[in-house]
Amino acid sequence: xxxxxxxxxxxxxxxxxxxxxxxxxxxxxxxxxxxxxxxxxxxxxxxxxxxxxxxxxxxxxxxxxxxxxxxxxxxxxxxxxxxxxxxxxxxxxxxxxxxxxxxxxxxxxxxxxxxxxxxxxxxxxxxxxxxxxxxxxxxxxxxxxxxxxxxxxxxxxxxxxxxxxxxxxxxxxxxxxxxxxxxxxxxxxxxxxxxxxxxxxx
Amino acid sequence: xxxxxxxxxxxxxxxxxxxxxxxxxxxxxxxxxxxxxxxxxxxxxxxxxxxxxxxxxxxxxxxxxxxxxxxxxxxxxxxxxxxxxxxxxxxxxxxxxxxxxxxxxxxxxxxxxxxxxxxxxxxxxxxxxxxxxxxxxxxxxxxxxxxxxxxxxxxxxxxxxxxxxxxxxxxxxxxxxxxxxxxxxxxxxxxxxxxxxxxxxx
Amino acid sequence: xxxxxxxxxxxxxxxxxxxxxxxxxxxxxxxxxxxxxxxxxxxxxxxxxxxxxxxxxxxxxxxxxxxxxxxxxxxxxxxxxxxxxxxxxxxxxxxxxxxxxxxxxxxxxxxxxxxxxxxxxxxxxxxxxxxxxxxxxxxxxxxxxxxxxxxxxxxxxxxxxxxxxxxxxxxxxxxxxxxxxxxxxxxxxxxxxxxxxxxxxx
Amino acid sequence: xxxxxxxxxxxxxxxxxxxxxxxxxxxxxxxxxxxxxxxxxxxxxxxxxxxxxxxxxxxxxxxxxxxxxxxxxxxxxxxxxxxxxxxxxxxxxxxxxxxxxxxxxxxxxxxxxxxxxxxxxxxxxxxxxxxxxxxxxxxxxxxxxxxxxxxxxxxxxxxxxxxxxxxxxxxxxxxxxxxxxxxxxxxxxxxxxxxxxxxxxx
DNA sequence: TATGAATGAGTATTCATTCAT
DNA sequence: CATGAATGAATACTCATTCAT
Numbered sequence: 001x002x003x004x005x006x007x008x009x010x011x012x013x014x015x016x017x018x019x020x021x022x023x024x025x026x027x028x029x030x031x032x033x034x035x036x037x038x039x040x041x042x043x044x045x046x047x048x049x050x051x052x053x054x055x056x057x058x059x060x061x062x063x064x065x066x067x068x069x070x071x072x073x074x075x076x077x078x079x080x081x082x083x084x085x086x087x088x089x090x091x092x093x094x095x096x097x098x099x100x101x102x103x104x105x106x107x108x109x110x111x112x113x114x115x116x117x118x119x120x121x122x123x124x125x126x127x128x129x130x131x132x133x134x135x136x137x138x139x140x141x142x143x144x145x146x147x148x149x150x151x152x153x154x155x156x157x158x159x160x161x162x163x164x165x166x167x168x169x170x171x172x173x174x175x176x177x178x179x180x181x182x183x184x185x186x187x188x189x190x191x192x193x194x195x196x197x198x199x200x201x202x
Numbered sequence: 203x204x205x206x207x208x209x210x211x212x213x214x215x216x217x218x219x220x221x222x223x224x225x226x227x228x229x230x231x232x233x234x235x236x237x238x239x240x241x242x243x244x245x246x247x248x249x250x251x252x253x254x255x256x257x258x259x260x261x262x263x264x265x266x267x268x269x270x271x272x273x274x275x276x277x278x279x280x281x282x283x284x285x286x287x288x289x290x291x292x293x294x295x296x297x298x299x300x301x302x303x304x305x306x307x308x309x310x311x312x313x314x315x316x317x318x319x320x321x322x323x324x325x326x327x328x329x330x331x332x333x334x335x336x337x338x339x340x341x342x343x344x345x346x347x348x349x350x351x352x353x354x355x356x357x358x359x360x361x362x363x364x365x366x367x368x369x370x371x372x373x374x375x376x377x378x379x380x381x382x383x384x385x386x387x388x389x390x391x392x393x394x395x396x397x398x399x400x401x402x403x404x
Numbered sequence: 405x406x407x408x409x410x411x412x413x414x415x416x417x418x419x420x421x422x423x424x425x426x427x428x429x430x431x432x433x434x435x436x437x438x439x440x441x442x443x444x445x446x447x448x449x450x451x452x453x454x455x456x457x458x459x460x461x462x463x464x465x466x467x468x469x470x471x472x473x474x475x476x477x478x479x480x481x482x483x484x485x486x487x488x489x490x491x492x493x494x495x496x497x498x499x500x501x502x503x504x505x506x507x508x509x510x511x512x513x514x515x516x517x518x519x520x521x522x523x524x525x526x527x528x529x530x531x532x533x534x535x536x537x538x539x540x541x542x543x544x545x546x547x548x549x550x551x552x553x554x555x556x557x558x559x560x561x562x563x564x565x566x567x568x569x570x571x572x573x574x575x576x577x578x579x580x581x582x583x584x585x586x587x588x589x590x591x592x593x594x595x596x597x598x599x600x601x602x603x604x605x606x
Numbered sequence: 607x608x609x610x611x612x613x614x615x616x617x618x619x620x621x622x623x624x625x626x627x628x629x630x631x632x633x634x635x636x637x638x639x640x641x642x643x644x645x646x647x648x649x650x651x652x653x654x655x656x657x658x659x660x661x662x663x664x665x666x667x668x669x670x671x672x673x674x675x676x677x678x679x680x681x682x683x684x685x686x687x688x689x690x691x692x693x694x695x696x697x698x699x700x701x702x703x704x705x706x707x708x709x710x711x712x713x714x715x716x717x718x719x720x721x722x723x724x725x726x727x728x729x730x731x732x733x734x735x736x737x738x739x740x741x742x743x744x745x746x747x748x749x750x751x752x753x754x755x756x757x758x759x760x761x762x763x764x765x766x767x768x769x770x771x772x773x774x775x776x777x778x779x780x781x782x783x784x785x786x787x788x789x790x791x792x793x794x795x796x797x798x799x800x801x802x803x804x805x806x807x808x
Numbered sequence: 809t810a811t812g813a814a815t816g817a818g819t820a821t822t823c824a825t826t827c828a829t
Numbered sequence: 830c831a832t833g834a835a836t837g838a839a840t841a842c843t844c845a846t847t848c849a850t
Binding site: 031122123124125154155158159161162163165166167168169170171172173174177178179180184187188191192194195196197198199200 | 233324325326327356357360361363364365367368369370371372373374375376379381382386389390393394396397398399400401402
Binding site: 650 | 833
């Protein structure tokens with residue numbers, strides 16, 4: 001068999017390992033992930049993992065990182081033709097709604113402050129030239145709003161960060177507190193937007 | 203006599219165990235806490251722990267709960283004679299400043315979503331009659347502000363919650379992202395208050 | 405307080421320890437008996453046991469021995485005026501019926517072949533002058549039967565032993581096999597007597 | 607090739623573990639069997655056991671079951687051409703003689719009322735269609751005897767059971783009481799057969 | 809008399825990891 | 830490529846026992 005095919009096969013297997021690891025994390029929690037549990041889930045035995053990952057830690061890091069990316073990718077794109085404040089509201093609302101349908105995933109991936117992962121997802125401490133994807137859209141929407149005279153002139157970078165972190169706070173609490181009714185949740189999200197939007201309005 | 207002294211000794215030892223457990227959690231992370239690690243740290247052997255705690259879980263819960271209380275106790279009380287918005291600003295600012303001096307503690311205790319502890323610290327999902335201490339002060343200040351005509355009339359419960367969770371979000375990010383400069387931090391806190399206060403003002 | 409009273413108290417406590425140990429054995433099985441479990445059951449702490457028993461083994465031996473004696477004492481005395489074969493039948497029947505009402509007790513005490521206990525309850529290997537209580541009555545009844553011409557002349561000692569051990573075998577199986585219906589049990593006992601009595605009849 | 611060899615090796619090792627477990631049970635009693643004791647006896651470390659047995663209980667069950675089978679296998683087959691009563695006498699005699707040469711084994715395995723094993727060895731409570739091997743031969747011999755007019759007509763099932771349990775009782779006592787002389791033993795066995803056979807004769 | 813403290817030895821079990829094959 | 834064997838180091842937990850008080 002050709003070298004190339006082997007390589008493809010090899011990468012594919014590595015990918016499958018990661019997928020299985022993510023499934024275990026989601027379904028049984030992060031401490032249920034063991035070298036053997038992931039190998040066993042795939043019908044393999046433990047040592048095979050070491051062909052593809054140096055040690056358990058590498059496997060774990062990669063799995064969490066990928067899981068995190070997958071989740072962020074879920075954030076639905078926003079339809080065009082909205083006013084800036086609608087845009088902010090809709091995009092966050094979409095994200096939260098999507099997220100709360102798989103709260104487990106978020107608890108495992110977003111709230112897992114795994115050291116290696118953390119550095120990759122800084123939001124407050126990035127330089128302008130290196131903005132996180134997450135933040136970029138907020139910034140552009142805010143800028144548009146300020147230019148349109150809807151939002152008061154301000155340090156857009158700074159404002160985007162506190163907007164984002166405010167929403168993050170509500171988001172985390174909603175994930176972490178399981179007994180908030182749907183109505184209550186809607187009310188909280190709505191009220192938070194109301195306050196924030198009013199707070200940044202012209 | 204002996205009885206009393208023994209009892210005091212016993213309680214003191216229990217306390218020391220908890221302190222050592224908290225230190226381990228702080229210094230090495232929560233998964234480094236084992237019955238033996240805490241006993242060993244104190245120069246004891248493992249079984250003695252079971253004199254004071256039914257099992258590891260009880261030890262863990264108590265340690266986390268106490269750690270959490272210690273931290274909350276740090277939140278400095280606010281001086282009198284402030285306007286409602288100043289009061290909110292000062293109390294949160296104090297809390298964040300105090301917290302950021304022991305950021306490790308927060309990562310371990312506040313962000314440790316240990317199941318047993320979580321239930322005790324729900325903020326969003328409490329009924330009115332059972333408000334969390336954390337929230338109570340926010341509510342009373344908001345109410346005072348609304349009555350004074352400083353804040354716009356609103357659902358005070360709801361608004362307090364989103365106020366709190368917004369601050370929580372910023373707070374978590376500040377803990378989690380270690381490379382935010384003091385200036386930047388001040389600016390973020392200031393801006394967030396600005397927006398929130400404006401958002402709820404009359 | 406007087407020496408005598410102390411002594412009485414001491415013996416009484418020793419007795420209570422044994423009773424509690426027996427209860428544990430009966431209710432939770434023999435491997436549930438630990439120095440601490442028995443002390444705890446009495447509201448005491450473990451070390452007190454060592455005032456009354458050298459070690460756990462002594463406690464265990466004594467408890468089993470006493471339990472065994474209590475059980476044997478249950479064997480109801482037989483009414484007078486019966487023919488020898490009736491007497492045998494009735495006395496064994498009584499014993500088995502009584503025993504099967506607390507099968508747990510038997511499994512724990514009679515079937516517990518604890519080395520020290522065993523020696524005290526030999527049935528086959530006693531000398532004539534040292535017959536076990538258990539056997540004595542069988543022997544006297546057999547003797548009476550032989551003298552009355554109901555049973556065939558024979559080595560009464562030997563016959564008593566095999567009579568006893570035959571019944572013991574049925575008895576053990578009935579205790580050990582829990583799914584024998586009452587009817588089936590009656591039939592087994594009846595048939596066994598029939599065969600044995602016929603086997604020793606004149 | 608390698609696959610086959612490995613498999614053989616694997617099964618052999620499993621077998622060796624069981625053998626060592628049985629030896630421990632025989633020599634030191636059943637409560638001396640621990641995962642580590644058996645591994646240690648073989649020069650291995652404990653975890654290897656878990657390659658071959660799910661947990662200690664599986665190891666224990668297998669070991670006891672195998673031990674039991676080995677013992678039953680010892681019961682020598684009976685030569686042909688005997689009368690029914692001779693057949694019964696000889697087969698039981700053989701069994702007892704064989705058994706008493708390894709009395710320890712019996713104490714450990716036959717008298718070990720391990721829950722899982724027990725169910726497999728019920729004798730009294732089996733249905734007709736599901737007779738225990740142990741009982742089957744007794745039944746067939748009895749039937750033959752009844753048909754031949756040697757034994758009195760009777761409920762053969764029932765009679766076989768009491769015949770078996772009577773012998774079981776004697777057998778247990780002989781194992782449990784170590785100080786019965788060979789002569790005495792012979793006499794007991796002989797007398798018991800005499801009585802039983804007379805008891806069921808036509 | 810009775811206790812609390814403390815321990816040492818032991819239990820079953822899990823896991824990451826290595827290595828020869 | 831993949832495995833089975835094997836291990837060392839953990840883990841939580843239990844228990845009998847001792848000793849000073």
